[in-house]
Amino acid sequence: MRLATLLLVLEDYMLPCFTKKFFGFDCPGCGLQRATLSLVKGDFTAAFEMYPAIYPLVLLILFIITTAFVKIKFELIVKILLAITTGIVILASYIFKMNNLIH
Template sequence: MEKYMLPCLTKKLMGIDCPGCGIQRATLLLFKGEFTAAFHMYPAIYPMALFFIFLILNSFTTIKNGEKIKLLLGVLAFLTAIINYVLKMFLIH
């Protein structure tokens, strides 16, 4: 699967990571069962996975307070991705 991964256009054109850099590799690590490595690659992988799993479940069944949960999980995934990006770009490097 690694040979079919798409390159990051932002990194390729501008030379910097984008907020989504690492998501493909983290997803692949999840499928391989390397959960800690997936988190280290892209910490937002778990909130995003919860968000998408909830979206799938919510499409098949009605969940009480589903809209609020969807919003909460979406915001959590977004904030985790942005905080990770800021830390990676400005504090870690």
């Protein structure tokens, strides 16, 4: 299967946001699937615009995968810092998005 075909198929099977569907507003994870797809397609700017936490999240995931195979001296500290950074970016971008919807 070609990459383009696979990407088109993935777009058809994205999960809807249940928070948005039932309550009418975005959740802190809204945009993650679309941002991941944009990242895979190579549209890095669109990925960031859809979900600013995509890059720290990718770094965290890659670091976790790497440390499963390679021992790193300050592994736990780096994981904690990456997780905190990711959480802060998720929270800050969500607050910013919600604040802009209100005004």
